[in-house]
Amino acid sequence: MKQENKKRCSVCDIPYFERNNYFYGKLMTVRDFSSEQSYFNEKRWLINRMVLGWGVVCGLDVRMKDGDAGKAIVSPGLAIDCCGREILVCEEKEIALVPQQSTCQKTEKETLPGVQKLAVCLVYHECKTEPMQLPPVACDQKEKGEFNRIRDSYSFTVAKYKEMSEETLPCPLDAGAASMHEYVCKTLLQGCPDCTGSKCVTLATLTVDQSGNLVDEIDTCSRRQLVYRNPLLYELIECLHHNYIGTWLVLGPIFNANHQAQHSPGDGHPLAKDIIDGFDANVFKPDEITGDISKAPVHGKTIQYKNGILDIAGEYEWQTRSFSSMDWMNIHDIEDDIHQHLAGDYTDPFNAANPLNFAGKHHTLAYFLVYIISPKKRETKLFVRSDDSLRVWLNGQEIMDLRYEGEKDIKDYTEVSAPITLNEGYNILMASVAETHYEWGFSARIEDDGGLRFTTVKYD
Numbered sequence: 001m002k003q004e005n006k007k008r009c010s011v012c013d014i015p016y017f018e019r020n021n022y023f024y025g026k027l028m029t030v031r032d033f034s035s036e037q038s039y040f041n042e043k044r045w046l047i048n049r050m051v052l053g054w055g056v057v058c059g060l061d062v063r064m065k066d067g068d069a070g071k072a073i074v075s076p077g078l079a080i081d082c083c084g085r086e087i088l089v090c091e092e093k094e095i096a097l098v099p100q101q102s103t104c105q106k107t108e109k110e111t112l113p114g115v116q117k118l119a120v121c122l123v124y125h126e127c128k129t130e131p132m133q134l135p136p137v138a139c140d141q142k143e144k145g146e147f148n149r150i151r152d153s154y155s156f157t158v159a160k161y162k163e164m165s166e167e168t169l170p171c172p173l174d175a176g177a178a179s180m181h182e183y184v185c186k187t188l189l190q191g192c193p194d195c196t197g198s199k200c201v202t203l204a205t206l207t208v209d210q211s212g213n214l215v216d217e218i219d220t221c222s223r224r225q226l227v228y229r230n231p232l233l234y235e236l237i238e239c240l241h242h243n244y245i246g247t248w249l250v251l252g253p254i255f256n257a258n259h260q261a262q263h264s265p266g267d268g269h270p271l272a273k274d275i276i277d278g279f280d281a282n283v284f285k286p287d288e289i290t291g292d293i294s295k296a297p298v299h300g301k302t303i304q305y306k307n308g309i310l311d312i313a314g315e316y317e318w319q320t321r322s323f324s325s326m327d328w329m330n331i332h333d334i335e336d337d338i339h340q341h342l343a344g345d346y347t348d349p350f351n352a353a354n355p356l357n358f359a360g361k362h363h364t365l366a367y368f369l370v371y372i373i374s375p376k377k378r379e380t381k382l383f384v385r386s387d388d389s390l391r392v393w394l395n396g397q398e399i400m401d402l403r404y405e406g407e408k409d410i411k412d413y414t415e416v417s418a419p420i421t422l423n424e425g426y427n428i429l430m431a432s433v434a435e436t437h438y439e440w441g442f443s444a445r446i447e448d449d450g451g452l453r454f455t456t457v458k459y460d
Contacts, residue, residue: 009083009195011050017043045084050192054082055201055225060089062120062204062220069213071096072120074156074203080227082195085124087154095120095156097208115215117207119161119223121200127153161205161223201225244445245370245429247322249297249456252366253440256310259363269436270309270363272388273405276434278309289369290428291396296458297369310363318369320456364435368442372427373453380422380448382429383415387441389434394420395427407436417447426458 019039020032048054059077072095079087099118128147136142205223207215259269270278284305288295297303297318306313384392384402392402401418433442446452 011192014042048080049082049084052080053227054080055227057227057229060122060203062218064214064218065094079122079201081124081199081201083199087122087124087201089154093156095158097158099158099160115207115209117161117205118158119202120204121157121159121202123155123157123200125153125155127151157200244443245454247320247456248368248370249299249318250321250366250368251303251316251318253361254305254307254310254312254316254365255361255363256312260361272407272434272436274309275363275365276389276391276432278307280306286393286430287396290393290430293426293458296428298458299456310365362437364440367430367432369428369430371455371458372422372429373455374422374424374427375451376424378422378448380420380446381417382420382444382446383417384444385415386433388436391432393430395423
């Protein structure tokens, strides 16, 4: 086996991987068995450090030991060092908060030179176990000691913290990339990550005074390298998209089946800007619906609706519908644009049994309503996108800054925003979205959504 200090951590320190070729009569030596282990270990470590990254995977919290200001407790957990080697800690460990000294320094306790910052590190190392004696292989030789096993182990070190330069990648939009794919491609072309300097995984930093007493709380987060495993990445993505409102009460799509023949813009058929203003305010009043909780809809409530431009009059039902937060609501995803079809039978978009199918329809109108529960009055911003025309109401008032009366290109995924005031308790937000040709889209999010609750259920 290779010694620990000869482990290879850069991407091309191992120019190729080579394994045994087995055949009958092959004489297996120590070299062959060692190569067999190295082939699988080094390939796994390479994937770990290049694909997964390195740092703390889970656990490994650092806290002060009760009743002893000079010691800390590290909880069980898992880490991957920058060489890709797994470090597994399966029981609590106690460590002394004293900087590690070299052998040339004095061993007795000294007064520390002023307040200093320390780092608690986790380091991988191999430990040989199960000692055994080997009989002499020749008459003039003596017994030889060896070890039967090599255990993956670890140690904790406390050292003076060295400030490291941190390179943060810019947001794809700030970097001027045309798409997420281009941004990722250019980033990966910059080269492979390398493992230089210390191989330790920093678990925490702390500041002590001249007597070795803790000055402030242990910092277990700001300097901790992390491995973003897949479940955590999924949660982060969901969190980042949380402020996109994904569940609404939907009224529509409202359309006239006689307007669905193939045609082009400018041929006299209804335009979105006309459709969106063509409802009969005598039977359908957005100001009242959003301004009076008693008049606001619930799932299953029917409304007598009229629209002169679409030349329709009929009964429509508010229905709860959820949208995919991983698809069209992703503002950075140009490929998906903002086009979203709700569930339905796409082979027959005009099938009356699939009333919520937006696919392939011309001259389409839909209303979206959600209740926003705020713990207190809040000043924030509402961001929306639409294709095509749009009107938005909040608590009985139309947000004029968000009104758009025209035709948008589906490739125009830019958000627009307006300042809004949320009242304490229930708020009612409703949007009307009209589409002229084929592609319908809409999304909405609130900038400061912490503590807000979005629901399609209102109190009695």
